Amino acid sequence: MKLKSLMLLTTGAAFAAPMVLAEAHGNMADSMTLVSWGGAYQTSQIRAYSDPYQAMHEGLEVIWDESSGEAVARMRAMEEAGNITWDLVDVVASDAIRLCDEGLAMEIDHDEVLAPAPDGTPASEDFGDLIVSDCFIPQIVYSTTFGYRTDVEEWGGNTPDDICDVFDLENFPGQRSLERRPIGNMEWALMCDGVAMEDVYDVLETEEGIERAFAVLDTVKDSTVWWTAGADTPQLLADGEVVFGSTYNGRLFSLIEEQDQPVAMMWDAQVFDLDGWIIPEGLPEDRLNRVLDFVRFATDTQRLADQAQYISYGPARASSAPLVSTHADLGIDMAPHMPTDPANATRTFLFNYEWWADYRDDLDARFQAWLSQ
Amino acid sequence: MSATDAGDMSRAAADARRADAESTGPVLAADGSPLKVSLNRALRAQKLRALMLIAPLLLFVLVTFVAPIIDMLFRSVENQIVSETLPRTVVALDDWDAETLPDEATYAALTYDFIEAAERRIHTRLGSRLNYETTGLSSMFRRSGRGVDDVGEEYADQFIDLDEAWEDPVAWAEMMASSDWLAAQSEWAATLEAEGEDAAGPEPLFQLSDGIRTLLPETADAYRSFARTVQQEDQDSPLEEEPWNSVYLALYRDLVTVPAASVVEYDGVGAEMLVAADTAVDGFETVDLRAVWEDMDDGWVEMPIWETIEAFSDPYTAGYFLAAVDLQLTPDGIEQQPDEQRIYLLLFQRTIFMSLVITISCILLGYPIAYLLSNLPLRTSNLLLILVLLPFWTSLLVRTSAWKVLLQNQGVINDTLVWLGFVADDARLALINNQTGTIIAMTHILLPFMILPLYSVMKTIPPSYVRAAKSLGATQWTAFWRVYFPQSVPGIGAGSILVFILSIGYYITPELVGGRTGTFISNRIAFHISESLNWGLAAALGSILLALVLALYWLYDRMVGIDNVKLG
Amino acid sequence: MDHKLPPYASTGHKIWFYGFRVICGLIFFFLIAPILIIIPLSFxxxxxxxxxxxxLRLDPEGYSLKHYRDFFGDDGYPWRGLLIGAVLGAGFAGAMWAWKGERYIVLPVLVGALFGLIVGKLWGLDGAEWMTPLRNSLVIAPMATLLSVSLGTLAAIGLSQTHVPFKGAIMAILISPMIVPLIISAAGMxxxxxxxxxxxxxxxVVLAHAAxxxxxxxxxxxxxxxxxxxxLTRAAASLGANPVTTFFKIQMPLILPGVISGGLFAFITSxxxxVVVLFVGSAGQQTLPWQMFTGLREQISPTILAAATILVSISILLLTTVEILRRRSERLRGMSPG
Structure with a gap:
């Protein structure tokens, strides 16, 4: 809606839509600021998306910012100030929903903005359910899952293969690491208290359910390191500080395959999450044109599949999956390391974004109070 | 200017006054003016010169530092969002009894407010704001935003069935708008057509005609809300857009209340349409607004939402400050938060307690070092001072991560202790990710801030006093405790307050090594700024922390004097 | 306590004397230990x-310079910069020789080469992971220092006059940036x-750091x-010097040590x-501490230890230089080194 009216304004209402697009892409800014998470993930984006794009567009300057962690706060402040300095922002799905809610991200028509699959399937079908918000352009599917050390003597040769082993200090003694926020932990705790996966949120809505979840978490409270940054668990596992910890599957991949540490993955009850682009609301015309051009390129079937050469996150397009090949540096087959691989995805869990939007403030306060005591 | 100098001057002034009083004629300065005037002038000039020298910096600090802080603190009471997003609802709730659900008119006001908010995409923002107070409102507002444009659709259909003209944007605009605006708008449209967007500039802002505003107040208000939103949000002309369903709702509500006679008397544009409609509305099928809102979300026919809007309708609120001390604003007044959600008082307590422990450890570790440094020959003490300054010049982040490596379970200290046999391999000390970790790392980081002021005070204590005490028969300890130590107390005071003030606001180190129990209130402030986005609460917590620090500063200034801080 | 044990000291006195030294030694060890830890870890x-x-086995396999290589990267034109700098330095030396007959050649060439090396390395590239933040830090910190030193010195002179109205309040405002918890300053700014x-x-960022x-x-x-x-200033004035001359010729040299030490603190603050740069800055102003912070939080990379080791070496170098210079000037002024 917004996009359409903006384009109409810029070119005059009389022109027909195809003309509009051609005209609009004529005037493009020669620099753009992309915002991402830094680290290996950003490197994979640079190598798969922006390097080839820059090779096609001589003289284009690409500036990378690593502020995705604070994207919502930053964009809100930018909007207050009326000075939008970002052109394209990589955020997790829940942040995209928030940004869209607050009117800070631009709503787009996915079929118009994004390229169709090679066989002509329109983008909205190719991405399918992963388009969780009108502003959200999905890139990857990642998961929060567990890694454990393979050299723990006390475990007597057993390896954990069930989410409830996290809370089983008897058979799997040792320090754990869990994220310092309720999201994910509460669900896992309830699932190990006998709640069926599909009932978790209904139970968590009740006072009794929250208490049940905390009671389960209580069992490991004192033998857990609570992490806040994605790099924490890999470091802790490598040091032997913890024997069992949750983190993003891509971090574990790099720990196991690239750094060659004695660590293995437990995929049971992995929590799927999405990551993708949003375009800030209110970009000037030339910058918007540049970004639209870049996004169309960077989210096409081949580019999404290319990213999987550098990091073990699953491409968001259905049509990209068959194109996933081997790791660019290690030469190993990447498909078995994807969270979406059938062997890994026997039992998976998807965040209920809407539910957490309501209960985040409340449960977070309770969770922090519980932690501090 | 030295103190003696000033003394001279004031003495001279006093002399002058006395002379003035005693003699009949005034004492004259060299230039012939009375000495009193001349001295005053000199004093004023001096004051002015001092202020001129200070002014640039003062201005600089006020603009770059003080203004931002005040601006942020202001957020802790600011609450315009409710009355700005739902202006009509807030007014309608003014004389609500708070016992039963609000009346139909309030639901109508809510409809007008909500559709505009949804079109401007600010309703979810209010939803997240109110969700801090009552859980569940965030998704309720989001859901309602999707359905609200259908409220009043039944009336729209009935009006359009009656006369197709009710569907015509132009007919609506001509009926509602002032003639001046209509002229300005058509001129704008012509310029846009002929010369393009740049020449045309923005659309002239929609204006109501006076007649319609008197006749149909709700409709006029609803239409203006629609017209301006369309102009500002979508850059479209109201002349090309069909009004929202809420406008038809307002029209229905106006027509059933306005006496038929005044409609008949009306002579503005579209009078016939109005008269026809007015006679027909009595036969219209009516809609229960409350039920419509209930369909969108059950929450709208329950009390909590209305109580929350009512409680937070003022443009300023104490709510954030209450939340910052574990209280909450409820319809029954101020209450304690439920047990399991109380956290901030605990964090404030912990912050103060840990800062105290850190300050005391700094005194215990810093005193011997400062003592040693001040009693060694300058050559040696300067070399040792490098050892103090070196950590001071090393990045805080690096030192913190070094402590991580040293303190963790499998870290250097534990490994050494196990190797020495002091600690069993399966009972390693938990030195990090708890309060111990924060205290050790922060003591290390803040120790130079204790040593430097202590050292500068101790350097000025003449060694002859202690020697005199000893020659008079005092033991080593007595001489130290009774003679030397009291003289070093100002240094302890200066160092302690400096360390305490700095540690109370620490953020990075507790974040990295504090774990579950070793974090400070600052960590929570940072969390609310960048993650939960509850900026009001962050500002309230910050204000309390700032008040605490300022009180300490005041104490410090009274006890030590800020001029007496020395750094190396 | 005296710094030497007198020959007549009793046993208790001796125990106390050596015990105290041991305690102090341990505290010094506490101060220095984290710095000693990072140096081996950076390899x-x-x-x-x-x-x-x-x-731990001291196996050479376990050590490498890779984090230093990562820190420096391979972008930029250090050697070209070095060459140009050396040539410019030599040219300068030649000019000085021709003009004033001074025959220093080694120093200008060395300084020119070093300067050229740094400029070539840091300014010859874009978006390098560590060198660009280093460059930003090297731009921001001196500018912030210059601002706070120039304005601060003026104001301090004003404040030291006897009749300053509202002195307490003004002082409180000027000191406030040190008092207000950083997180509050950062959020407000x-x-x-x-x-x-x-x-x-x-x-x-410069304004924030200057404050x-x-x-x-x-x-x-x-x-x-x-x-x-x-x-002294009155003497200068009575001898006919105007206030500006008095300031630069009399007052400035005398308060210079204070100004320099304040400047050093301001520099290291920036x-x-x-905390503040994380909030006030964005990608374009990423400074070295910022890069270290993300390095700690988002990537596991001992490169920050390499960076720290280099910075520590530089500060040891600077601190000892300052100490040597101080001793030399004392010797020259005929004061006993104590």
Missing amino acids: NAQDFFTFTPEM YFFYSRVGLQGTYWG LGIPFVIITVTATLVGFDRS FDEV
Whole structure:
């Protein structure tokens, strides 16, 4: 809606839509600021998306910012100030929903903005359910899952293969690491208290359910390191500080395959999450044109599949999956390391974004109070 | 200017006054003016010169530092969002009894407010704001935003069935708008057509005609809300857009209340349409607004939402400050938060307690070092001072991560202790990710801030006093405790307050090594700024922390004097 | 306590004397231990902050320079810069020789080469992971220092006059950047600078850091001014010097130590500051501490230890140079080194 009216304004209402697009892409800014998470993930984006794009567009300057962690706060402040300095922002799905809610991200028509699959399937079908918000352009599917050390003597040769082993200090003694926020932990705790996966949120809505979840978490409270940054668990596992910890599957991949540490993955009850682009609301015309051009390129079937050469996150397009090949540096087959691989995805869990939007403030306060005591 | 100098001057002034009083004629300065005037002038000039020298910096600090802080603190009471997003609802709730659900008119006001908010995409923002107070409102507002444009659709259909003209944007605009605006708008449209967007500039802002505003107040208000939103949000002309369903709702509500006679008397544009409609509305099928809102979300026919809007309708609120001390604003007044959600008082307590422990450890570790440094020959003490300054010049982040490596379970200290046999391999000390970790790392980081002021005070204590005490028969300890130590107390005071003030606001180190129990209130402030986005609460917590620090500063200034801080 | 044990000391006195030294030694060890830890770790062959078994066995396999290579990267034109700098230095030396007959050649060439090396390395590239933040830090910190030192020295001179109205309040305001908890300053500046369009600009970061450095300048300069003899400026004035000349010729040299030490504090405040820059800055102003912070939080990379080791070496070098210079000047002034 917004996009359409903006384009109409810029070119005059009389022109027909195809003309509009051609005209609009004529005037493009020669620099753009992309915002991402830094680290290996950003490197994979640079190598798969922006390097080839820059090779096609001589003289284009690409500036990378690593502020995705604070994207919502930053964009809100930018909007207050009326000075939008970002052109394209990589955020997790829940942040995209928030940004869209607050009117800070631009709503787009996915079929118009994004390229169709090679066989002509329109983008909205190719991405399918992963388009969780009108502003959200999905890139990857990642998961929060567990890694454990393979050299723990006390475990007597057993390896954990069930989410409830996290809370089983008897058979799997040792320090754990869990994220310092309720999201994910509460669900896992309830699932190990006998709640069926599909009932978790209904139970968590009740006072009794929250208490049940905390009671389960209580069992490991004192033998857990609570992490806040994605790099924490890999470091802790490598040091032997913890024997069992949750983190993003891509971090574990790099720990196991690239750094060659004695660590293995437990995929049971992995929590799927999405990551993708949003375009800030209110970009000037030339910058918007540049970004639209870049996004169309960077989210096409081949580019999404290319990213999987550098990091073990699953491409968001259905049509990209068959194109996933081997790791660019290690030469190993990447498909078995994807969270979406059938062997890994026997039992998976998807965040209920809407539910957490309501209960985040409340449960977070309770969770922090519980932690501090 | 030295103190003696000033003394001279004031003495001279006093002399002058006395002379003035005693003699009949005034004492004259060299230039012939009375000495009193001349001295005053000199004093004023001096004051002015001092202020001129200070002014640039003062201005600089006020603009770059003080203004931002005040601006942020202001957020802790600011609450315009409710009355700005739902202006009509807030007014309608003014004389609500708070016992039963609000009346139909309030639901109508809510409809007008909500559709505009949804079109401007600010309703979810209010939803997240109110969700801090009552859980569940965030998704309720989001859901309602999707359905609200259908409220009043039944009336729209009935009006359009009656006369197709009710569907015509132009007919609506001509009926509602002032003639001046209509002229300005058509001129704008012509310029846009002929010369393009740049020449045309923005659309002239929609204006109501006076007649319609008197006749149909709700409709006029609803239409203006629609017209301006369309102009500002979508850059479209109201002349090309069909009004929202809420406008038809307002029209229905106006027509059933306005006496038929005044409609008949009306002579503005579209009078016939109005008269026809007015006679027909009595036969219209009516809609229960409350039920419509209930369909969108059950929450709208329950009390909590209305109580929350009512409680937070003022443009300023104490709510954030209450939340910052574990209280909450409820319809029954101020209450304690439920047990399991109380956290901030605990964090404030912990912050103060840990800062105290850190300050005391700094005194215990810093005193011997400062003592040693001040009693060694300058050559040696300067070399040792490098050892103090070196950590001071090393990045805080690096030192913190070094402590991580040293303190963790499998870290250097534990490994050494196990190797020495002091600690069993399966009972390693938990030195990090708890309060111990924060205290050790922060003591290390803040120790130079204790040593430097202590050292500068101790350097000025003449060694002859202690020697005199000893020659008079005092033991080593007595001489130290009774003679030397009291003289070093100002240094302890200066160092302690400096360390305490700095540690109370620490953020990075507790974040990295504090774990579950070793974090400070600052960590929570940072969390609310960048993650939960509850900026009001962050500002309230910050204000309390700032008040605490300022009180300490005041104490410090009274006890030590800020001029007496020395750094190396 | 005296610094030497007298020959007649009793046993208790001896125990106390040596015991105290041991305690002090332990505290010094506490101060220095974290710095000693990072140096070997920066040569770790692995990507973690861990002493690996290979390192503990002193196996050369366990050590590597890879984090230093990562730190420096291979962009930029250091050698070209070095060459140009050396040539310019030689040219300068030649000019000086022709003009004044001075025959220093080694020093200008060395300084020119070093300067050229740094400029070539840091300014010849874009978006390098560590060199660009280093360059930003090297731009922002001196600018912030210059601002806070120039304004701060002026104000300190004003404050040291006898009749200053509202002195207490003014002092409190000027000291406030040191008192207010950093997180509050950062948040306030973040909101305010966003609104006036300074957020995410070089100037925004420079202004913020200058404000943070001001209390240090005020404190150190007013401290030196306390001992300043006003009759010197009056003497200069009575001999016909105008106020500006008096300031630069008489007052400035005497308070210079305070100004320099305040400037050093202001510099290190900016150079080591991470909380405010995280909020006020954006990608374009990423400083070295910022890069270290993300390095710690988002990537596991001992490169920050390499960076720290280099910085520590530089500060040891600087501190000892200052100490040597101080001793030399004392010797020259005929004062006993104590």
